[in-house]
Amino acid sequence: MEQQDHKIAVKDLTLIFGKNKSAALKLLEQGKTKAEVLEKTGCTIGVNKASFEIKTGEVFVIMGLSGSGKSTLLRCLNRLIEPTSGDVLVNGENITKESNEELLETRRTEMSMVFQKFALLPHRSILENAAFGLEIRGENKEERLQKAQEALETVGLKGFENQKPDQLSGGMQQRVGLARALANNPEVLLMDEAFSALDPLIKSDMQDELLELQDKLQKTIVFITHDLDEAIKIGDRIAIMKDGVIEQIGTAEDIIRKPASDYVKAFVEKVDRKAIVTAESLMFKKPTVVQLEKDGPEGVLRKMRNIDTNVLPVIDKNKSFQGFIWLPEVLKADKKDAATIAEFITTEVPSVYGHYTVEDMLPLITETKTPIAVVDEETNRLKGIVAQTSLIIEATRFDRDEIADLKEQAIDQ
Amino acid sequence: MEKIVDIGKYVEQLVNWLTDNLAFLFDIIKNVGNGAIEGFESVLLFLPFYIVIALLVVLAFFKVGKGGALFTAIGLILIYLMGFWVETMQTLALIIVSTIIALVQAIPLGIWAAKKPLVNKIVKPILDLMQTMPAFVYLIPAVLFFSIGKLPGAFATVIFAMPPAVRLTALGIQQVPQDVVEAARAFGATNRQILQKVELPLATNTILAGVNQTIMMALSMVVIAGMIAAGGLGEKVLEGINNLDIGLGFESGLAVVILAIILDRITQALGQKK
Numbered sequence: 001m002e003q004q005d006h007k008i009a010v011k012d013l014t015l016i017f018g019k020n021k022s023a024a025l026k027l028l029e030q031g032k033t034k035a036e037v038l039e040k041t042g043c044t045i046g047v048n049k050a051s052f053e054i055k056t057g058e059v060f061v062i063m064g065l066s067g068s069g070k071s072t073l074l075r076c077l078n079r080l081i082e083p084t085s086g087d088v089l090v091n092g093e094n095i096t097k098e099s100n101e102e103l104l105e106t107r108r109t110e111m112s113m114v115f116q117k118f119a120l121l122p123h124r125s126i127l128e129n130a131a132f133g134l135e136i137r138g139e140n141k142e143e144r145l146q147k148a149q150e151a152l153e154t155v156g157l158k159g160f161e162n163q164k165p166d167q168l169s170g171g172m173q174q175r176v177g178l179a180r181a182l183a184n185n186p187e188v189l190l191m192d193e194a195f196s197a198l199d200p201l202i203k204s205d206m207q208d209e210l211l212e213l214q215d216k217l218q219k220t221i222v223f224i225t226h227d228l229d230e231a232i233k234i235g236d237r238i239a240i241m242k243d244g245v246i247e248q249i250g251t252a253e254d255i256i257r258k259p260a261s262d263y264v265k266a267f268v269e270k271v272d273r274k275a276i277v278t279a280e281s282l283m284f285k286k287p288t289v290v291q292l293e294k295d296g297p298e299g300v301l302r303k304m305r306n307i308d309t310n311v312l313p314v315i316d317k318n319k320s321f322q323g324f325i326w327l328p329e330v331l332k333a334d335k336k337d338a339a340t341i342a343e344f345i346t347t348e349v350p351s352v353y354g355h356y357t358v359e360d361m362l363p364l365i366t367e368t369k370t371p372i373a374v375v376d377e378e379t380n381r382l383k384g385i386v387a388q389t390s391l392i393i394e395a396t397r398f399d400r401d402e403i404a405d406l407k408e409q410a411i412d413q
Numbered sequence: 414m415e416k417i418v419d420i421g422k423y424v425e426q427l428v429n430w431l432t433d434n435l436a437f438l439f440d441i442i443k444n445v446g447n448g449a450i451e452g453f454e455s456v457l458l459f460l461p462f463y464i465v466i467a468l469l470v471v472l473a474f475f476k477v478g479k480g481g482a483l484f485t486a487i488g489l490i491l492i493y494l495m496g497f498w499v500e501t502m503q504t505l506a507l508i509i510v511s512t513i514i515a516l517v518q519a520i521p522l523g524i525w526a527a528k529k530p531l532v533n534k535i536v537k538p539i540l541d542l543m544q545t546m547p548a549f550v551y552l553i554p555a556v557l558f559f560s561i562g563k564l565p566g567a568f569a570t571v572i573f574a575m576p577p578a579v580r581l582t583a584l585g586i587q588q589v590p591q592d593v594v595e596a597a598r599a600f601g602a603t604n605r606q607i608l609q610k611v612e613l614p615l616a617t618n619t620i621l622a623g624v625n626q627t628i629m630m631a632l633s634m635v636v637i638a639g640m641i642a643a644g645g646l647g648e649k650v651l652e653g654i655n656n657l658d659i660g661l662g663f664e665s666g667l668a669v670v671i672l673a674i675i676l677d678r679i680t681q682a683l684g685q686k687k
Contacts, residue, residue: 080599108601119596123614133600135610184600 018043061235283384504645523582566643581623585616621684
């Protein structure tokens with residue numbers, strides 16, 4: 001089998017509910033809308049030509065409101081719902097063409113699923129529930145209980161083995177659901193609104209724990225949710241679905257900064273951008289810089305004049321960030337006829353890494369009026385600078401009062 | 414009133430045809446069935462009455478509790494003292510055999526009906542018919558097929574007692590939460606595994622409620638089957654009616670009630686305790 005960096009590839013996946021599927025499919029291929037197809041054939045489109053690829057080890061979130069077809073799409077991946085047309089390739093093998101036996105094998109070994117309402121067996125103990133997938137697979141009792149035990153420990157449920165599901169809280173029940181899925185040691189986890197039924201606080205904990213687990217386990221996770229905050233928190237990439245169509249696929253930031261449609265835009269408007277937009281995306285990429293070893297006071301003044309500024313970042317010959325140089329200091333250096341500006345640099349300035357969010361950077365505004373330098377985590381190379389104004393605008397995009405407040409604070413200092 | 418449509422004639426013709434052409438089959442059924450019933454009877458009667466009572470009391474104690482055990486003990490001793498022990502054991506044997514035959518058919522049928530809407534659609538009106546038809550009517554074909562005796566009694570009983578087990582089995586299976594079934598499917602379970610590991614365990618209580626109903630209906634029918642010489646308490650009740658013997662009627666009726674309560678409590682407890 002050829003090497004590939006994606007685990008799952010979905011091509012033109014379409015699912016139609018109703019009797020006259022072939023006619024509906026034809027209309028759809030002619031580019032008719034969901035409503036038109038419904039009117040002409042009485043068929044509902046569940047998923048409309050969805051195509052995407054999921055990389056190995058990625059958390060891929062499919063998000064949409066109820067009725068958007070997201071759960072249906074997920075169930076097409078393991079054929080709990082039979083797609084009408086299109087292909088689903090897992091490890092390059094076409095699931096949609098598999099015989100019944102092959103499909104059972106795929107479900108038993110390659111993909112496990114976690115459900116919104118946990119879907120545990122009430123008459124069985126936690127341990128037996130966690131071992132369920134292995135039991136279906138036909139593993140002997142000793143081995144499957146051993147593996148189930150390990151899976152329960154992974155999700156932090158050691159000591160609860162002999163309880164029944166209804167003795168546990170929702171969050172803990174879902175841990176059992178997760179343990180059941182992990183016990184099978186699948187490559188792919190399908191999570192259908194796995195945390196939607198939980199209390200907000202527990203939900204947040206579970207998200208954190210999933211991310212922690214994912215750091216260790218590196219599964220390929222397809223996660224369904226209707227909650228954009230959740231999608232942003234856990235998704236490496238997010239696909240937004242509406243009426244069975246995937247409207248946009250991208251990182252949280254792509255989607256928030258460049259919504260592909262009005263629908264997506266309406267969605268993301270409610271999101272707290274401060275927690276998502278990063279320094280990397282906000283920074284001015286190729287700023288004019290002062291090269292410590294090369295530029296003397298004269299050179300610095302010329303550069304400042306050119307771009308009409310009173311402050312410039314300083315780097316050394318390795319492009320490592322040194323600090324900022326302000327206009328009054330340059331003038332001082334010039335007066336003294338200093339050969340280098342080294343002594344005149346303000347070095348006590350904050351710098352951030354590319355993944356810092358606006359929220360992380362906000363406190364820096366109130367400490368200094370300097371632009372914020374964005375540096376590489378390892379080499380300290382200057383990657384760009386974030387101007388305070390863009391930070392303030394980004395932070396307060398939808399609230400004039402907040403802008404005013406921040407401005408005042410900034411001026412006060 | 415004048416008869417315009419004569420359905421009865423067709424049914425009669427059908428039954429006659431069956432009697433003429435399938436006589437050999439009915440003979441086999443009759444022999445096997447009678448063998449089973451008499452087998453149970455002789456076991457129950459071979460054991461001394463106090464052993465049978467002790468066994469039932471122990472069963473009642475563990476399944477129902479102290480009260481149940483006490484009632485079972487007093488009730489059965491009373492039956493013995495009234496002189497109905499043999500009849501009661503005959504009735505019990507007939508109930509056991511009828512119930513087993515009924516369940517062997519009813520549970521698979523119920524599962525099938527739960528899975529296939531079409532089957533459900535066909536089975537439902539038939540069950541309605543079986544349940545609402547006056548119980549005595551079943552005695553007629555039973556006698557025609559098997560003449561009189563215990564086996565035709567069991568035959569009529571099976572028909573009369575089957576419906577609740579079919580219905581409640583179907584209901585139990587249908588009530589299994591769909592997401593649990595879906596979860597099993599997502600983990601690669603076959604239909605058989607889903608039935609064995611998910612649906613039947615989760616439907617057990619409802620199915621056992623059906624079993625309880627079947628046993629109770631079997632008891633009532635077994636008494637009626639006394640009319641076709643099925644023996645047991647039914648015959649005593651009938652004797653009481655025929656002779657207008659109030660004493661005998663009351664005593665045998667009381668024995669039926671005691672047996673009914675014991676069977677009901679024990680089988681109900683089976684469904685409740687896991």
